[in-house]
Structures are given as structure tokens and as C-alpha cells.
Amino acid sequence: MKIKIDFSPLKKEGPPIIIVGAVQESEAVANVCREKGIKVSAVCDSEPRRSQETLSELKIIHSPTLPKKFPKARFIIGCQHVQDVVEQLTGYGYDEFYSPLGLLENYNIKKFEHSVSHSYMEKRLDVCRKTHKAFFNQEKIYMRSIDIMVTTKCSLKCNNCSNLMQYYKNPEHTDHEKILDALKVIDANVDEISEFRLIGGEPLMNKGWADIVKGISERHNQCQIFIYTNGTIAPKEDQLKSFNVKNVNFIITDYGKLSANADKMTELLIKNNISYDRSPAQDWVDCSSVKQHKRSVKDNEEVFKQCCVKYLYTLLEGKLYRCPFIANAANLKAIPDNPANYVDLFSNSDDVKKKIKRMVKNSTFFPGCDFCLGRPYDPTNNLGYDGKGMIPAGQQVSESIPYKVYE
Numbered sequence: 001m002k003i004k005i006d007f008s009p010l011k012k013e014g015p016p017i018i019i020v021g022a023v024q025e026s027e028a029v030a031n032v033c034r035e036k037g038i039k040v041s042a043v044c045d046s047e048p049r050r051s052q053e054t055l056s057e058l059k060i061i062h063s064p065t066l067p068k069k070f071p072k073a074r075f076i077i078g079c080q081h082v083q084d085v086v087e088q089l090t091g092y093g094y095d096e097f098y099s100p101l102g103l104l105e106n107y108n109i110k111k112f113e114h115s116v117s118h119s120y121m122e123k124r125l126d127v128c129r130k131t132h133k134a135f136f137n138q139e140k141i142y143m144r145s146i147d148i149m150v151t152t153k154c155s156l157k158c159n160n161c162s163n164l165m166q167y168y169k170n171p172e173h174t175d176h177e178k179i180l181d182a183l184k185v186i187d188a189n190v191d192e193i194s195e196f197r198l199i200g201g202e203p204l205m206n207k208g209w210a211d212i213v214k215g216i217s218e219r220h221n222q223c224q225i226f227i228y229t230n231g232t233i234a235p236k237e238d239q240l241k242s243f244n245v246k247n248v249n250f251i252i253t254d255y256g257k258l259s260a261n262a263d264k265m266t267e268l269l270i271k272n273n274i275s276y277d278r279s280p281a282q283d284w285v286d287c288s289s290v291k292q293h294k295r296s297v298k299d300n301e302e303v304f305k306q307c308c309v310k311y312l313y314t315l316l317e318g319k320l321y322r323c324p325f326i327a328n329a330a331n332l333k334a335i336p337d338n339p340a341n342y343v344d345l346f347s348n349s350d351d352v353k354k355k356i357k358r359m360v361k362n363s364t365f366f367p368g369c370d371f372c373l374g375r376p377y378d379p380t381n382n383l384g385y386d387g388k389g390m391i392p393a394g395q396q397v398s399e400s401i402p403y404k405v406y407e
């Protein structure tokens with residue numbers, strides 16, 4: 001399927017123009033279209049809740065309803081899951097797709113209003129451009145982001161944590177030097193990574209978190225580092241001052257009263273000129289049970305195809321996985337140990353690069369997917385999904401939850 005970079009046909013009369021993905025980057029795409037006289041009719045997104053909202057004054061349409069409303073349409077792909085989007089929309093019978101690369105080439109952030117700060121939007125667009133460029137170079141080993149699990153300890157205990165923290169009886173921090181050593185192996189074998197994300201558990205519980213950030217920042221000063229926190233622990237000011245603030249960002253999920261230090265954290269970030277996004281926790285998709293399905297190959301392929309987190313490369317205890325579910329289910333030993341689920345970065349094998357490439361290019365499924373409920377873009381549709389759908393976020397349990405171990 002050809003995706004066009006030249007956007008000049010969009011200036012001509014033709015089928016309605018839709019921006020794909022109700023993501024922050026699409027605001028920039030909408031702005032530049034207005035400026036260039038390209039008339040956009042709507043934004044589409046697979047997440048049904050987004051259809052209650054608008055983006056840059058454009059109506060958001062739930063993607064599966066597109067064919068009814070727009071039998072013909074042209075699409076500008078604003079989001080970063082290019083391959084998935086094209087497959088989904090081709091399945092609805094559409095065939096005209098545009099990359100945002102040409103449109104965003106000389107985008108002047110300061111000229112426009114956005115729902116996030118200029119510095120934050122600049123970083124989103126930087127990652128967006130790199131992801132779309134990588135799409136046109138399939139030989140490259142590219143990771144849009146890598147989730148670095150710095151701890152399995154969390155200051156909250158959410159019943160339905162999609163990273164499976166609720167099952168850890170003896171959660172642990174990973175030593176910061178082990179993490180930086182593993183990242184060296186990844187650096188040597190991956191062509192490009194746009195975004196490093198510190199996650200957990202609660203990453204700020206690991207006292208080495210700032211050293212990990214500094215270690216990544218020194219080696220990758222062109223990449224963005226995002227620290228995902230639940231707002232329960234305020235960082236120390238001297239830690240914040242020690243960063244190269246240009247590439248360090250915080251993402252605060254606000255769980256209301258549970259996020260007792262979110263205000264203090266926000267004040268400190270503003271004071272130290274560190275970019276951040278703070279958003280209330282929204283309902284989650286039920287996806288945190290480990291259960292063997294014994295699906296057919298075809299059904300597991302469908303689960304993987306529908307999955308919205310299949311590019312969330314996850315580093316945990318020296319192993320690289322394709323998603324946080326498999327990483328934690330394997331780390332908990334809840335699923336059978338299967339080397340097809342991961343790359344052991346400390347294996348001293350001379351084909352680590354080959355193994356990483358195989359993992360990155362895998363477009364079928366992993367053995368671990370058979371133990372997953374699925375995590376579809378659209379949980380209202382049972383296609384490739386065996387969970388309950390939307391559930392309330394952040395409900396707490398007092399004890400770790402027992403789980404079945406599959407041998």
C-alpha cells in the first residue's frame with residue numbers, strides 16, 4: 001500500500017479528508033491543513049470514547065463507523081501506528097493515504113495554540129516524524145519507544161494494573177547499572193530509538209531512577225525520555241536540576257486523592273522548567289488476567305493484529321520483550337519460559353542483532369499472546385479480545401493477588 005508524502009493532491013477537490021488518530025500530533029496536522037487551505041472534515045479514532053470529544057474543533061468519529069458516514073475518503077495518518085491504521089482502513093475499503101511528513105516539514109509550533117505546551121508538542125512531533133520516516137525504511141531496526149521497567153514495586157496497588165504489578169508478592173527494583181548495561185547492548189544492535197520511557201510500578205520508588213535518566217540522557221541527547229509516574233512521590237529538586245532538561249519529560253497520571261504529591265511534583269517541574277503532561281486516570285481496558293486460551297494460530301494472529309500495545313518494547317531484568325504483558329507474565333513465571341517471547345540481552349550470543357530484528361519484524365504473534373486477554377484498539381468489539389471491556393481505573397487492593405502458574 002502506497003502512502004503519499006506529497007500532500008498537494010489534498011488541496012484539490014476530492015473525497016472528504018480525515019485525520020487518523022485523536023492524538024496530540026494530529027492538532028499540528030489540523031493546524032497546518034487550515035493554513036495551507038486543505039479542508040479537513042473530521043478526525044477518526046478506534047477508541048470509542050474519543051467520539052464524544054473534538055480535536056482542534058473537528059468532530060472525532062469512531063473508526064468502525066467511517067464507511068457509513070464517508071463511503072469515500074482520503075486519510076492523513078496523524079498517529080504513529082502506521083501499518084495498523086493502513087490495514088484497518090484498507091479493510092473498510094479505503095485506499096488513499098497520506099503521511100504527515102510533508103505537511104509537518106516546516107511547522108512553526110509557536111504560531112499555533114495546542115492543548116499541550118509548545119515544548120511538549122515539539123517533543124511529540126519529533127517522535128512522530130522519526131516514526132513516519134522509519135516506516136519508509138523497513139530495513140532499519142527501529143523502535144519508536146522502549147519501556148524500561150526500573151522496578152516492580154508500586155506505591156499504589158491497582159487491582160487491574162495492565163503491567164501486572166498486583167501479582168508481585170516480592171516486588172523488586174532493578175539495579176540502575178544493570179539497566180544501563182542492557183541499554184548498551186540494545187544501542188549496539190538497534191538502529192534508532194526515539195523515546196525511552198521509565199515505567200514500573202512507580203519508577204520514582206527506585207532510588208537509582210535519576211541515575212538511569214542521566215545515563216540515557218548522556219548517551220542519547222537527541223532522544224526523548226519520559227518518566228511515567230502516579231504522582232505519589234515528589235522528586236528531589238537536586239535530582240531535577242541534574243538533568244539535561246531539554247530531553248526529560250514527566251507524564252503524571254492523576255489518580256485524585258491517591259496521587260497525594262501530584263501538585264508538589266507539578267510545582268517542582270514548572271520551577272525547574274521540565275516539560276510534563278498531567279492527566280486524570282481514565283477508565284481502563286480489562287487486560288490484566290493471565291489465562292491460557294489454547295487459541296488456534298489464526299485466532300492468536302487476530303489478537304495480535306488488534307493489539308494496541310504490540311510495539312511497547314519492554315526491558316525487564318536484562319530481557320527485551322515486545323510488550324509489558326509478556327514481560328511481566330514471564331518475569332512472574334506465570335507463563336512457560338519460551339525464548340521465542342524475548343531476547344536475552346546478556347546471553348553472550350553473537351546473534352543478538354538477528355534476534356532483535358526478528359522480534360521487531362514479527363507481525364504474527366508471540367507464544368505469550370495465548371495467555372493474554374488481548375488489548376484491542378477497540379474493546380467494544382470482541383474481535384481478538386476476551387476481556388470485560390472498560391473498567392474503572394485505579395481500584396486498590398490491599399494484598400498481592402494469587403495467580404495460576406502455567407508450566
Ligand code: SF4
Nearest residue numbers: 154156158161201230
Ligand atoms: S499506579 Fe497502578 S497502574 Fe500504575 S503501575 Fe502502579 S499499580 Fe500499576
Ligand code: SF4
Nearest residue numbers: 307310323325369372
Ligand atoms: S501478549 Fe500479545 S496480544 Fe497481549 S498485549 Fe502483548 S502483544 Fe498484545
